[in-house]
Amino acid sequence: xxxxxRILQYSLQLFNDEGEQNVTPVDIANVLDIxxxxxxxHFKGKDPIIHQLFVDFEEEFRMVLNAPIDxxxxxxxxxxxxxxxxxxxxxFRFFYRNLQSILERYPELESRxxxxxxxxxxxxxxxxxxxxxxxxxxxxxxEAEQMAERFALQLTYWPTYQTLLDSDVSTPVSIHxxxxxxxxxxxxxxxxxxxxxxxxxxxxxDKMLRNAK
Amino acid sequence: xxxxxRILQYSLQLFNDEGEQNVTPVDIANVLDIxxxxxxxHFKGKDPIIHQLFVDFEEEFRMVLNAPIDxxxxxxxxxxxxxxxxxxxxxFRFFYRNLQSILERYPELESRxxxxxxxxxxxxxxxxxxxxxxxxxxxxxxEAEQMAERFALQLTYWPTYQTLLDSDVSTPVSIHxxxxxxxxxxxxxxxxxxxxxxxxxxxxxDKMLRNAK
DNA sequence: GTCTATATTAGGATAGAC
DNA sequence: GTCTATCCTAATATAGAC
Numbered sequence: 001x002x003x004x005x006r007i008l009q010y011s012l013q014l015f016n017d018e019g020e021q022n023v024t025p026v027d028i029a030n031v032l033d034i035x036x037x038x039x040x041x042h043f044k045g046k047d048p049i050i051h052q053l054f055v056d057f058e059e060e061f062r063m064v065l066n067a068p069i070d071x072x073x074x075x076x077x078x079x080x081x082x083x084x085x086x087x088x089x090x091x092f093r094f095f096y097r098n099l100q101s102i103l104e105r106y107p108e109l110e111s112r113x114x115x116x117x118x119x120x121x122x123x124x125x126x127x128x129x130x131x132x133x134x135x136x137x138x139x140x141x142x143e144a145e146q147m148a149e150r151f152a153l154q155l156t157y158w159p160t161y162q163t164l165l166d167s168d169v170s171t172p173v174s175i176h177x178x179x180x181x182x183x184x185x186x187x188x189x190x191x192x193x194x195x196x197x198x199x200x201x202x203x204x205x206d207k208m209l210r211n212a213k
Numbered sequence: 214x215x216x217x218x219r220i221l222q223y224s225l226q227l228f229n230d231e232g233e234q235n236v237t238p239v240d241i242a243n244v245l246d247i248x249x250x251x252x253x254x255h256f257k258g259k260d261p262i263i264h265q266l267f268v269d270f271e272e273e274f275r276m277v278l279n280a281p282i283d284x285x286x287x288x289x290x291x292x293x294x295x296x297x298x299x300x301x302x303x304x305f306r307f308f309y310r311n312l313q314s315i316l317e318r319y320p321e322l323e324s325r326x327x328x329x330x331x332x333x334x335x336x337x338x339x340x341x342x343x344x345x346x347x348x349x350x351x352x353x354x355x356e357a358e359q360m361a362e363r364f365a366l367q368l369t370y371w372p373t374y375q376t377l378l379d380s381d382v383s384t385p386v387s388i389h390x391x392x393x394x395x396x397x398x399x400x401x402x403x404x405x406x407x408x409x410x411x412x413x414x415x416x417x418x419d420k421m422l423r424n425a426k
Numbered sequence: 427g428t429c430t431a432t433a434t435t436a437g438g439a440t441a442g443a444c
Numbered sequence: 445g446t447c448t449a450t451c452c453t454a455a456t457a458t459a460g461a462c
Contacts, residue, residue, distance in 0.1 A: 024437055024438080025438065026436095026437080036439085040440075044439080046438085
């Protein structure tokens with residue numbers, strides 16, 4: 001593998017493990033067993049590395065966000081879809097963990113990240129819309145809009161919030177709880193004919209509690 | 214006013230305006246028109262300043278969080294109570310804006326902040342409980358628990374999220390939207406006899422939209 | 427308590443040999 | 445492409461006079 005790619009790969013890992021602020025260019029060079037000079041030959045410091053990592057994340061995340069808009073999800077796909085979103089975020093968690101700090105230091109990323117969040121809101125609105133149109137839930141437009149915004153916020157900050165409350169929660173458990181926290185908000189809107197949803201939800205919750213042990 | 218207090222006051226202002234990371238001890242000394250040496254006579258750098266600011270915030274916030282547990286809120290007090298919570302956070306926004314970064318650098322604050330969030334969840338649970346017991350809403354225990362957690366998350370991250378999406382939103386507008394985002398979640402649970410809530414909510418929302426212009 | 431002047435350090439970055 | 449050696453800078457911190 002090319003040095004340039006190795007730098008990206010190990011930087012991401014280091015950032016995720018140690019926190020971006022606690023990783024210096026020299027640290028990155030060390031884990032790769034190359035000299036700092038060599039690192040600077042490929043990237044002029046941490047800034048362009050972070051920039052490139054973000055571009056890669058952005059592309060992948062945008063693809064995932066567009067999927068349910070291009071082709072509405074089947075009812076049963078919703079759960080796994082939220083898993084995928086949370087997993088994408090987990091792969092790139094160093095960025096979310098210190099979101100504001102990083103965006104302050106890399107202004108060119110701020111507007112791009114903002115657009116990603118806006119897309120997140122639109123995707124959530126579309127998902128809720130589909131559930132509404134297929135008669136699975138019954139919800140007013142205003143409440144649907146609020147829910148979409150809320151889902152976007154939770155998708156953005158849930159992993160960080162979890163780490164804050166329980167520093168050694170495992171990622172799978174955290175994601176499971178996060179998905180439950182999103183989906184369970186549908187409960188009061190579920191149409192009369194779709195009560196099997198509530199049974200599924202309870203099962204899901206029990207599974208979660210068992211895993212938490 | 215004593216120099217020590219002036220340092221705290223102006224540091225908080227600088228941190229809120231510029232972001233804690235962008236403020237050096239020399240900056241603080243400059244706005245106070247004192248020498249860096251003098252600053253270091255009172256506080257051994259930024260760390261103890263931030264620590265003291267947090268202790269002050271913690272005391273006040275804890276007092277506010279305990280209020281509805283000591284003496285349940287009247288129905289009409291709920292709205293203004295959320296305003297107060299958001300305003301407390303706004304006064305101390307530098308801390309929330311770079312939460313993870315700061316907690317990483319000041320580990321002694323991490324556990325104290327965590328306890329504050331846990332208290333936030335308990336207070337939210339108590340508020341929802343009161344609404345349930347007085348018959349204003351009808352909600353299952355599981356859903357109430359989820360809602361309390363969600364409220365705590367929103368209270369913690371809503372202001373940051375707003376700044377992210379709209380960098381020059383004003384604090385009053387942001388708080389207004391935040392309160393609406395919390396309260397409106399009660400809608401599907403409001404008991405049949407309490408429909409005036411929905412009217413109030415709509416008025417509240419319209420007022421918000423007018424202010425946003 | 428306050429100042430001036432200076433020291434320390436660590437992160438970030440480059441020049442030039444190989 | 446890679447290394448070694450070195451440099452620059454900004455934040456942080458202290459010593460000692462007043």
